[in-house]
Amino acid sequence: MAARARRAEVGVMDLARDLGVSTATISRALNGNPAVRPELAERIRQHAEARGYVANRLARALSANTSHAFVGFVIPYVDTPAYSAVAAECARLLSANGTQMILTITENDPERELRQLKELVASRVAGLIISPSTHILDPTKQLLASLPVVQFHRACGIDAPGVFGDDEQAMAQSVLHLAALGHTDIAYLGTSELLSNGAARLRGIRRGMALAGLDPDEMPMRLLEPTRANGRRGVEQLLMEPGTPTALVVGGGSLSIGAAQAVRASGRRLPDELSLVVYGDPAWFALSDPPLTTVCVSYQDLACRAARLLGERLDDRQPPRGGATPVPDPGPYLVTPELCPAGSTAPPPGRRRG
């Protein structure tokens, strides 16, 4: 009997006919509009349920010209925890809000980013969570200015709130940690200064060096696009240079994985022959032996804030009148990474022998 519930596609009109009321009443009841007599509303809801009615989100969003049906989630990659953890958390929070998340991968390609952003506004997304590509295009910036945006991990000079790791602070700390152990020859492998987070990390490193009484300009370093391969490459280059460093700090998650591999491949023993500080999610490094001293970032925390931030921004929609935004922008949220010292850092060889 009930099994023949094929693609019947029940709509408001059907419900209205069934119950002898108007589509308007149906709509109101289903949206919890208090103007409907409670008893009637209940009956309508039950009937809708019984007939297996599911509202067409497209029609709804089209009609109510503003809606929370979709938000866009735009990231360079999804197969690294820095992004996937945030994606997971945002999906969860948005879903609880009845909003669907359109996932979009840019692979750090500015053209692709722009194209996909256009498609997203074409889908009338209520807002956007984005980790911008390195070389963001101008039209992209303009687009971003036209709707609620929350950025994370990377900032791209637009006027939108964002959540970021407080990398500068953490990186400085890691240098001081090494210096306290007695290291003076510290090398840095990090991410392009064109990335806002790359720049912040480098600033931190330099500040740490200065605070430790070392000359930042003497420091051997490599700034590369953040990939595992570059992590390996960077280590190989840095360890081949004259005046080999006794300690290496890596500023970037993917770089760190590659770097740790390369260090092991080079045969250098941690921490006897080299001290190593990596960056990222501790889970990545769980298997390495010895455990690595890590600048730990809580991506979960970051994700929560990003999602919540967008939630607030969406609720700011339709400020009744007047141009002044009542909610003061609290500036960027900083998630403070924590330096977790472990077995990969120790005094340098010279010190230990002396």
Place this chain on the structure above:
Amino acid sequence: MAARARRAEVGVMDLARDLGVSTATISRALNGNPAVRPELAERIRQHAEARGYVANRLARALSANTSHAFVGFVIPYVDTPAYSAVAAECARLLSANGTQMILTITENDPERELRQLKELVASRVAGLIISPSTHILDPTKQLLASLPVVQFHRACGIDAPGVFGDDEQAMAQSVLHLAALGHTDIAYLGTSELLSNGAARLRGIRRGMALAGLDPDEMPMRLLEPTRANGRRGVEQLLMEPGTPTALVVGGGSLSIGAAQAVRASGRRLPDELSLVVYGDPAWFALSDPPLTTVCVSYQDLACRAARLLGERLDDRQPPRGGATPVPDPGPYLVTPELCPAGSTAPPPGRRRG
């Protein structure tokens, strides 16, 4: 001047008025309908571009009652490569097709899964790529029967194509590998038999045991929900049992990570005191020392096939008449994992000393 391009929201009507043609012509031109005079079509496209027109996907999808605007991507988790790699690849392929991907995380909760699936059909998704939850609900199955679906990693007894790792084969191989080294006390830590892949892996293990002349029923094993914590727990339990095994096979990605950690924490040396075979993406285990013998799965490969499969299914839409599907269903696609022997497997202690 051009800077005041506020939220002007150009629509087909505007373009039509500008150019003195009808909205129908605009629509046709923009959709590449050959019925429009090429010159006019070109002019229209240029004007649309110039005015910064972006078609409203919602209106489009609502009007053209069938569309490829959205597909749903439904997975239990996104922060593990088994899923995120597939998500990335699908997003890429779909995007090239002008389709947006709605990401949905079930966290393996059947209720949540059903709810989200309903929301997806409410958004009139053209199809679905899904890795079903463990205890899928009956209404969920019915829903899945009503639209093009491709499943991956896990099968849930619905009539839909899918792509899976050929785990049975690979797991059998790993047992044979250990047996060839001389192991007779082999333990297995795997995933619930309720999961299709858990069942397949266990079948493989048993087959391997039988082929090696060992009694599968004697084998110590634990079948747990696939999490890292359970990986640790399982190892602790198995290594505490009387008649401690000399080799351990782990069937599951997250389990493997936890297991590797627990083995190290237990102080057992690989491969001298214990041989270990893990399962999953080699990248996870890149840092472990010694390198782990791994059943390697190409998630990228799997992802490609899944996305392509859905592409085909979507093109099958609207079979003009007649009920017979012209394209024969090729059955499940199997991606064959590869056993990569490394330093974590060796002859058992007894053998070596003898």
Place this chain on the structure above:
DNA sequence: TTGAAAGCGCTAACAT
């Protein structure tokens, strides 16, 4: 408290 009717922005018959 409810209904009638006008859209939302686009596509697709059906005319011309």
Place this chain on the structure above:
DNA sequence: ATGTTAGCGCTTTCAA
């Protein structure tokens, strides 16, 4: 080859 005219399924004035 182009225009006219209905819708798609819902929300939302405006009236009653």
